[in-house]
Amino acid sequence: xxxxxxxxxxxxxxxKNDKIALARLITIVxxxxxxxSKIFKHFENxxxxxxxxxxxxxxxxxxxxxxxxxxxxxLDEGKTVGIISVDPTSPFSGGAFLGDRVRMTNICLHPNxxxxxxxxxxxxxxxxxxxxxxxxxxxxxxxxxxxIETVGVGQAEFDVxxxxxxxxxxxxxxxxxxxxxxxxxxxxxxxxxxxxxxDLGGExxxxxxxxxxxxxxxxxxxxxxxxxxxxxSGEGIDELLQCIWDxxxxxxxxxxxxxxxxxxxxxxxxxxxTKVEKxxxxxxxxxxxxxxIVKNALEDGKFNIYSSIHKIFDKITLExxxxx
Amino acid sequence: xxxRKIRVLMSKPGIDxxxxxxxxxxxxxxxxxxxxxxxxxxxxxxxxxxxxxxxVDVLGLSIHSGAHFAYTKxxxxxxxxxxxFNDILILVGGVIPAQDFPKLKEMGVANIYGPxxxxxxxxxxxxxxxxx
Ligand code: B12
Ligand SMILES: Nc1nc2c(ncn2[C@@H]2O[C@H](COP(=O)(O)OP(=O)(O)OP(=O)(O)O)[C@@H](O)[C@H]2O)c(=O)[nH]1
Ligand SMILES: [Mg+2]
Numbered sequence: 001x002x003x004x005x006x007x008x009x010x011x012x013x014x015x016k017n018d019k020i021a022l023a024r025l026i027t028i029v030x031x032x033x034x035x036x037s038k039i040f041k042h043f044e045n046x047x048x049x050x051x052x053x054x055x056x057x058x059x060x061x062x063x064x065x066x067x068x069x070x071x072x073x074x075l076d077e078g079k080t081v082g083i084i085s086v087d088p089t090s091p092f093s094g095g096a097f098l099g100d101r102v103r104m105t106n107i108c109l110h111p112n113x114x115x116x117x118x119x120x121x122x123x124x125x126x127x128x129x130x131x132x133x134x135x136x137x138x139x140x141x142x143x144x145x146x147x148i149e150t151v152g153v154g155q156a157e158f159d160v161x162x163x164x165x166x167x168x169x170x171x172x173x174x175x176x177x178x179x180x181x182x183x184x185x186x187x188x189x190x191x192x193x194x195x196x197x198x199d200l201g202g203e204x205x206x207x208x209x210x211x212x213x214x215x216x217x218x219x220x221x222x223x224x225x226x227x228x229x230x231x232x233s234g235e236g237i238d239e240l241l242q243c244i245w246d247x248x249x250x251x252x253x254x255x256x257x258x259x260x261x262x263x264x265x266x267x268x269x270x271x272x273x274t275k276v277e278k279x280x281x282x283x284x285x286x287x288x289x290x291x292x293i294v295k296n297a298l299e300d301g302k303f304n305i306y307s308s309i310h311k312i313f314d315k316i317t318l319e320x321x322x323x324x
Numbered sequence: 325x326x327x328r329k330i331r332v333l334m335s336k337p338g339i340d341x342x343x344x345x346x347x348x349x350x351x352x353x354x355x356x357x358x359x360x361x362x363x364x365x366x367x368x369x370x371x372x373x374x375x376x377x378x379x380v381d382v383l384g385l386s387i388h389s390g391a392h393f394a395y396t397k398x399x400x401x402x403x404x405x406x407x408x409f410n411d412i413l414i415l416v417g418g419v420i421p422a423q424d425f426p427k428l429k430e431m432g433v434a435n436i437y438g439p440x441x442x443x444x445x446x447x448x449x450x451x452x453x454x455x456x
Contacts, residue, residue: 023376023379031329098361
C-alpha cells in the first residue's frame with residue numbers, strides 16, 4: 001500500500017469508530033505533521049463540539065490521578081471522553097518516561113474512553129505540538145469531552161490556556177504564601193483552582209487563593225471557585241466536576257465561539273512561526289557564521305554579539321524585501 | 325520518517341511486588357531515546373487496550389511470579405483477537421528459567437531476558453527487530 005492508501009484505509013476504519021485507526025492516525029500527526037492536511041481534508045465539515053478542559057500544575061500535584069477520577073464520573077454520566085496527557089521529553093536523550101496512564105488504570109477499559117500519552121518532544125509551554133491535531137481527531141471521533149493534562153509545569157508554561165475552554169489549575173499544600181499568589185503566569189489562568197491532596201492539609205492555600213481572587217476584578221461576573229480534593233479517596237471530586245460544568249455553562253452563555261477562534265488562531269500562528277523559523281534557519285543562518293560571531297565576541301574581544309548579529313539580520317531583511 | 329520515535333509499553337501482569345527490574349529496563353529504554361509508557365500492574369485486557377491506544381511498537385512484560393506462560397498466552401491471544409499481534413514486538417523479562425525460553429518463543433515472544441540481562445542488549449534488540 002502506498003502512504004496515501006494507508007491514510008485512506010485508516011480514515012474509513014476511523015469513521016466506523018475503530019480505536020486502532022484513531023491510535024494510528026495520532027501517530028501519523030505526531031510523527032509526520034506534513035501529512036496533517038491529507039488527514040484533515042476528510043474532516044472538513046466536522047462540528048467542533050467537544051468540550052475541552054485543561055488540567056495543569058506543578059510536577060506530581062495529582063493531575064493524572066484527578067484526570068482519572070473526573071473522567072470516571074463523566075463516563076458514569078454517559079459521556080465519551082478523550083484524554084491527552086503530556087510528559088516531558090529528555091533534552092539529553094530525546095527519550096521520555098510517560099507515567100500518566102499508570103494513574104488512570106481505573107478507566108482504561110471503559111469503551112467510551114480513549115487515552116493517549118504524549119512526550120513534549122522539545123515543544124515549550126507545557127504541551128506538545130501534536131496536542132491541537134489530536135483534539136481535532138478526538139472531535140472527529142465524536143468525543144463529548146476532551147481532557148488535556150499538561151506536563152508538570154513551572155510558573156511560565158501556560159500554552160494550554162490557548163487550547164481549552166476551561167482551565168483547572170492544581171495546587172497542593174505547601175505551595176507558598178501571599179507573594180506567590182501575586183505572580184504572573186500560571187496562577188492567573190485558572191477558571192477553577194483545585195487544591196489537591198487535601199488529606200495533607202491545604203486549607204491555608206485555599207484561603208490564599210481566595211484572597212488573591214478578592215483583589216481581582218472579574219469583568220464577566222465569573223469568579224473562579226476554589227475546591228479542595230483528595231484524588232485518591234475521591235473526596236471533593238463531585239464538587240470539582242460541578243465547578244467544571246458551572247464554568248462550561250458560563251462559557252457557553254458568554255459565547256464559546258471566541259474561545260474556539262482563539263484555539264484556531266493559536267494553532268495557525270504556531271504553524272506560521274514554525275515554518276518561518278525553519279525557512280530562515282535553513283536558508284539564511286549558517287552555523288559557521290554563528291561560530292564566527294561567538295569567536296569575535298569571546299576570544300578576539302573584537303565585536304560584541306549585538307554589533308555582529310546585524311549582518312545576519314540585514315541579510316534576512318534584504319532577502320525578504322527583494323521578494324515582496 | 326526520521327522523526328519517528330520508538331514507543332514501548334512496559335507492563336507488569338499480575339500483582340507480585342517485583343517492580344524493580346521493569347523500572348531499570350524502562351529507564352534504559354528512555355535513555356536510549358525511546359518513549360516508554362509505564363503501564364505498571366495491569367491485567368491482560370488492560371495491557372492490550374493500552375498497547376492499542378498508545379500505538380506502541382514494543383510491548384514488554386515483566387514477570388517474576390512464575391506465571392509467565394499463563395500471562396503471556398492471555399496477552400498474545402488478545403493481541404491476535406484484536407488484529408495487532410503482527411505489529412508489536414513482544415519481549416518478556418523477569419524470573420524466567422532458561423528451559424522455558426523456547427516455548428515462549430514458539431508462542432510469539434521475540435526475546436526473553438532473565439536476571440542479569442544487560443540493558444544495552446535489550447535496547448539493541450529493540451532497535452534491530454521492530455516489526456513496523
Ligand atoms: C528484590 C527481591 C524482592 C523484593 C522486591 C523489591 C522490588 N520492589 O522489586 C521483595 C522483598 C519485595 C521481594 C518479595 C518477594 N519475592 Co522476591 N526477589 C527479589 C530478588 C532477590 C531480586 C529481584 C530484583 O529486584 N532484581 C534486580 C532487577 C534489576 O532484576 P530483575 O528483576 O531480574 O530484572 C532484570 C531482568 O529480569 C530483566 N527484566 C525484568 N523485567 C523485564 C521486562 C522486560 C520487558 C525486559 C526486556 C527485561 C526485563 O532485565 C532486568 C535487568 O537485567 C529475586 C532473586 C533474583 N536474584 O532475581 C527474588 C525473587 C524474584 N523473589 C521471589 C519470591 C518467591 C518472592 C516472594 C514471594 C517471597 C516470599 N516468599 O515472601 C515475595 C513476593 C512479594 C509480592 N508481593 O509479590 C522468587 C521468585 C521465584 C519464582 N518466580 O519462581 C525470587 C526469584 C527469589 C528466589 N530465588 O526464590 N522480592
Ligand atoms: N496524598 C495524596 N496523594 C495524591 C493525591 N492525588 C495524587 N496523589 C499522589 O501523588 C503522586 C503523583 O500523582 P500524579 O497524578 O501522577 O501527579 P501528576 O500531577 O499527574 O504528575 P506529573 O504528570 O508527573 O506532573 C502519586 O503518587 C499519586 O498517588 C491526593 O489527593 N492525596
Ligand atoms: Mg501526570
